[in-house]
Amino acid sequence: MIGIIDYGAGNISSVIHACGRVGEDAESFSEPSLAVGYDRLILPGVGSFRMAMEQLNDLGWPEAIGAHVKSCKPLLGICLGMQLLFDEGDEDGPTLGLGFISGKVGILQTKASHRIPHVGWNSLNSTQTHPIMEGVKDHIDFYFVHSYQCVPVSDENVLARCDYGGKFVASVAKGSVVGMQFHPEKSQPAGLRILQNFAEWDGQC
Amino acid sequence: MLKKRVIPVLLISRDRMVKGKQFSEFRDTGRPNSAVRIYSSQDTDELVFLDIEANQGNDHSHESLISVIRSAAEECFMPLAAGGGIDSLDKVRQLILAGADKVVITTAAVLNPDLIFQTAKKFGSQCVVAGIDYRSGHDGARVWIKSGSVETDLDPVSHACALVKLGAGEIFLNSIDRDGMMNGYDLDMADKITEAVSVPVIVCGGAGNFMHLAEAFTKTDISAVACASLFHFGDNSPIRARSYLRNLDIPMRVLK
Numbered sequence: 001m002i003g004i005i006d007y008g009a010g011n012i013s014s015v016i017h018a019c020g021r022v023g024e025d026a027e028s029f030s031e032p033s034l035a036v037g038y039d040r041l042i043l044p045g046v047g048s049f050r051m052a053m054e055q056l057n058d059l060g061w062p063e064a065i066g067a068h069v070k071s072c073k074p075l076l077g078i079c080l081g082m083q084l085l086f087d088e089g090d091e092d093g094p095t096l097g098l099g100f101i102s103g104k105v106g107i108l109q110t111k112a113s114h115r116i117p118h119v120g121w122n123s124l125n126s127t128q129t130h131p132i133m134e135g136v137k138d139h140i141d142f143y144f145v146h147s148y149q150c151v152p153v154s155d156e157n158v159l160a161r162c163d164y165g166g167k168f169v170a171s172v173a174k175g176s177v178v179g180m181q182f183h184p185e186k187s188q189p190a191g192l193r194i195l196q197n198f199a200e201w202d203g204q205c
Numbered sequence: 206m207l208k209k210r211v212i213p214v215l216l217i218s219r220d221r222m223v224k225g226k227q228f229s230e231f232r233d234t235g236r237p238n239s240a241v242r243i244y245s246s247q248d249t250d251e252l253v254f255l256d257i258e259a260n261q262g263n264d265h266s267h268e269s270l271i272s273v274i275r276s277a278a279e280e281c282f283m284p285l286a287a288g289g290g291i292d293s294l295d296k297v298r299q300l301i302l303a304g305a306d307k308v309v310i311t312t313a314a315v316l317n318p319d320l321i322f323q324t325a326k327k328f329g330s331q332c333v334v335a336g337i338d339y340r341s342g343h344d345g346a347r348v349w350i351k352s353g354s355v356e357t358d359l360d361p362v363s364h365a366c367a368l369v370k371l372g373a374g375e376i377f378l379n380s381i382d383r384d385g386m387m388n389g390y391d392l393d394m395a396d397k398i399t400e401a402v403s404v405p406v407i408v409c410g411g412a413g414n415f416m417h418l419a420e421a422f423t424k425t426d427i428s429a430v431a432c433a434s435l436f437h438f439g440d441n442s443p444i445r446a447r448s449y450l451r452n453l454d455i456p457m458r459v460l461k
Contacts, residue, residue, distance in 0.1 A: 013304045017279050046301075047329040080329070114207075117331045117374045119405045120428060121208045121250060121458040141208055141458040143251075143284055145306070145331040147374075164207055186284050186306065188248050189460065 002026040002199065003038030005065070007055045012044050015078070018185035022192050024199040032064035040198065041068055045080030049089030049105060049148070052080055053097060062098055069100055072176045074203035076132075082172065082179030083150055091148055100177045103152035110165035117147040122182075124160040124170050131201045132178050132194060133159060133171070140190045142182035144170075150181065176203030208458045209422050210250040210429035211446045213436050214409060215240055217256045217289070220269050224437050226385035228338075228353035231257070234437045237273045238280070245281035248460050249443045252277065252285050253309065253377070253407075253431060259290020260312060260351040267296060271303045278304020286334055288377075289352075292317065297324050301332070309377050311336030312350040314368055315357055325372025334407070335373035337361050339394070340381045346394060353381045361394060362401050369402045376402060377431070380410035385434050387413025390421045399426040407431050415441070415449040422455045 002019050004012050006028040019026035019042075026042070035041060043065070045052050056062060069075055077085045086097045089105035097105070108116055121141035126133060149168040152158060162170035162181070172179045178198070184191035215237055216223050222240055225231035234240075237254070244252055254273060258266035267290055274287050287300045288309025297308050297320075313320045314335050325333045338349045339361040348359040365376050378398055380391040388411055395408040405428035408421055412432035421430050435441055451457040 011278075011301050011304060011306055013275075013302065014278055014282070014306070017304075018282050021282065046332055047327060051327070115403055115405045115428065117404065118207065119331065119375060120210050122206065123459065137461075139459050140461065144207075145284070145374075147330060183284075183306075185282060188282050192282060 001038055002040045002042060003035060004028040004042045004044065005061065006030040007052070007059055007061060011046065015042055015044055015185045018192060018195055019199065022196040022199060024195070032060045035064040035068050038068075040074045040076070040203075041065065043075065043077045043081035043084060045078065045084060047080065048091045049080065049083055049097070050092040050095040052084055053089070053095050056084070056098075065098060069175070069177055072203055074198060074201055075100070075177045076198050077177070077179040078185070079146060079181060079183055082181055083148060085172070085177060085179050086150055086152070089148070101152055101157050101172055101174050101179070102154065103150060103157070105148050105150050108147055108149045108164070108168060114165035117145060118164050119145045122162050122164060124162055125167070126160040127155070127158050130159050130173050130178070132173065132197045134197050135193055136190060142184070142187040142191060144182045146181060150179070206456055208456045209450070211418065211443050211450070212251045212253055212407060212429050212431040213244055213249060213443060214253045214255060214431045214433040216433065217254055217270055217273055218258050219263070219266070220273070223257065224385060224433050228381050228384055238276055241277045241280055244443065245283065247442050247444045249283060250458060251283060251429070252281075254285065254287045255309065256289025257352055260354065266290060267299075271299055274300055274305050275303040288334070288336055292320065294320070294323055294327060297328065301328060307332050307334050307375070309334045309336045311338060315348060315350050315359065315364070318367065318371055321368055321371040321373055325374070330372045330374035333373050334375045334377050335365070335368035336377045336379065337365060338379045338381055349381060362397050365398050365402050369404050373404065375404055376406045378406055378408050383411030386411055387434050389413065389417045390430070392421060392424050395421060395425045395427050405429065415446055418446060419450055419453050419455060422450065423453075
């Protein structure tokens with residue numbers, strides 16, 4: 001069973017439906033103490049880094065998610081949920097993140113000719129293989145919608161980059177934690193494949 | 206490279222889908238759920254749902270829109286935007302909970318621009334599509350509200366700039382004059398708006414054939430074309446549109 005962390009941040013029904021489509025039971029839950037009952041967690045997110053962290057902190061999520069990660073169970077962060085995996089974000093002022101992956105989150109660095117937010121379909125350049133990306137080809141497009149980018153300290157944590165007037169990190173992994181800047185639940189067959197991979201991944205670390 | 210998007214627009218009226226000309230003379234075009242299923246099977250880039258009853262005093266139209274979005278979100282795994290009569294954060298929240306990724310705010314963007322700011326603050330700019338319905342007149346173009354029934358004294362370009370400052374993450378530009386006429390987009394206005402703002406712009410109103418889509422992409426810097434009549438009346442589909450545009454070297458999404 002996949003638990004989808006509901007901390008009041010937006011469209012989580014799509015994630016539940018998408019997991020259901022790949023044959024995986026998923027449900028949202030809003031009580032951090034229940035996290036221990038799930039094999040896998042998904043951290044979704046819309047809105048600002050600061051507001052999301054405030055909500056997570058107020059409700060006591062960081063400890064519960066931290067315990068899950070410590071026991072090597074898989075955690076997937078989607079979009080803002082990926083950004084929250086990092087040490088710090090500077091949207092609406094510097095804010096500490098969950099700190100599972102070393103690095104910061106800053107405004108998307110691109111050329112002046114490129115519009116922000118980065119909205120639409122764009123492809124990945126994978127930098128290493130990982131069970132979560134099994135069967136996903138590099139030229140296939142995924143749906144992105146974001147104005148900020150993750151900047152990991154170590155390239156070892158980078159699974160894929162994306163080109164939008166400069167390269168930014170589109171996917172990360174460290175131990176049992178993975179993050180996608182794009183929305184697999186909105187990316188039709190290729191996105192569903194990633195969710196299926198996540199559902200089958202043991203998060204070995 | 207970021208691809209250009211082709212977005213079907215579904216106008217919702219009392220649980221049915223309709224399409225008109227210049228925001229009137231609406232014809233029934235079927236059930237929204239059937240259309241969603243077809244667009245999903247065609248791996249459409251994105252869908253926009255607009256409730257056209259909301260500004261006609263139909264208090265129940267918002268519930269219809271929510272139920273259309275809810276079943277669409279169960280059915281398809283693509284970005285969904287919903288609009289029509291959104292005048293409160295509560296309505297935004299309901300639509301997002303039902304499965305919408307973005308909301309299109311048009312009339313309230315004029316009457317209560319703070320809603321744009323509040324929605325961006327709460328749900329992020331990426332969630333806020335500011336709708337601009339406009340008509341051309343002898344002394345220039347003006348923004349219209351309430352499904353094109355009330356004229357304002359706002360100029361579309363300065364209105365777009367103001368909405369982006371408030372936090373709008375995309376502009377949905379809709380020419381009432383061109384709506385349903387199938388004689389091509391208003392490229393002059395699309396050009397002015399894309400020059401004036403730094404967020405993505407979706408142009409709507411007037412697409413009658415694939416050449417109109419291509420023109421919009423080659424002559425202006427718009428990010429997406431929205432169309433309704435083109436797909437409703439005739440045997441055109443987003444798949445065929447994509448392959449036509451791809452042949453002209455316009456970057457289109459790769460699925461396999």
